Amino acid sequence: EAGVVQSPRYKIIEKKQPVAFWCNPISGHNTLYWYRQNLGQGPELLIRYENEEAVDDSQLPKDRFSAERLKGVDSTLKIQPAELGDSAVYLCASSLDNSPLHFGNGTRLTVT
């Protein structure tokens, strides 16, 4: 089966610019996650969707971050405006019910 697909693979932007990341989960997976992984750290949850509903967004910095999963399939994570501290790898994962999470390869964001 095709895995979780993320794009772009790399993104370099200047601070205060907007940026968006896209994720296509594994077909049929109802749960989608966005994680942020800082250099040398483990991933930290930003938001979790059950179908199209965001059921856990307590760690999402809502002043500048937004996410959507309009049809319960693909998802987009946006940052506007980006700050230097947002430089990290943004990971998308998906799962079906209680199955283990499957991760994409991530988008490496560099804010200059």
Added chain:
Amino acid sequence: GDSVTQMEGPVTLSEEAFLTINCTYTATGYPSLFWYVQYPGEGLQLLLKATKADDKGSNKGFEATYRKETTSFHLEKGSVQVSDSAVYFCALSGIAGRRALTFGSGTRLQVQP
């Protein structure tokens, strides 16, 4: 809240050496426990898991036993190979429908020929 603590790396071993990467956790109730591996340039992959106390997860020669009394889930392998060089993450999935994973900070393993 839930948390996972891993031994700091990097861990450098010679091929065929014995590997232990320590992991302890703090959680309410009885979480599920996981080890994920991240090879260079690749995404996180599930290595093994255990869902209840005394369960042993195993895969590719790696093992970890869910120890409730010590809140630990140490990763072991009897004979490492160069191809095992990667970053290993211990993680837990909490209870009450919160299926998102909480990760440790990762341990880099370097295996030398």
